[in-house]
Amino acid sequence: NAGVTQTPKFRILKIGQSMTLQCTQDMNHNYMYWYRQDPGMGLKLIYYSVGAGITDKGEVPNGYNVSRSTTEDFPLRLELAAPSQTSVYFCASSPWRSYEQYFGPGTRLTVT
């Protein structure tokens, strides 16, 4: 199993551009999550999903959108990139009724 994969690894965006961060897991996990990690800070939850077709907001959802059309994929969309969205983004997944989250390698995004 590849686990949780994220693409791209790095990306530089100009202010106002849009992009989608991809996240795929091959462990058939029900739950998936998007976190962001700002320098010197812990991770903060952006959005999460408990299954295909079901998503909900986390602590810092503004400026982002998600969708979950399949169990495997949970893309994160930035519509109008702003410098405040410069961060490292982690996707994670966990099995049904489990409390351990498996993290992807992260995407480092810079908005200038």
Added chain:
Amino acid sequence: AQKVTQAQTEISVVEKEDVTLDCVYETRDTTYYLFWYKQPPSGELVFLIRRNSFDEQNEISGRYSWNFQKSTSSFNFTITASQVVDSAVYFCALSEATQGGSEKLVFGKGTKLTVNP
């Protein structure tokens, strides 16, 4: 709301010293889980341990040990005989139940540990 406090921002030790990383949490849940993750300089998050709120037994895994005390809402992490490879940022996290039945994690800000040769 759930909260995790890691008061030590940075710790620097010399190899072979023992070091303890502190974690204090706040929660109203009666059932919860506590976690420690390691983030080495390469950036990935490595799971170290998960502890159920009903299990207050200390746990030891090689040079790592964890002390969970509900009375003081603490879940401290000790590395014995530290090594240079232990240099990383360590995060303590607390589970928080969501309406959908999943658990989301609330992270502390992390403690950066530097082990010098």
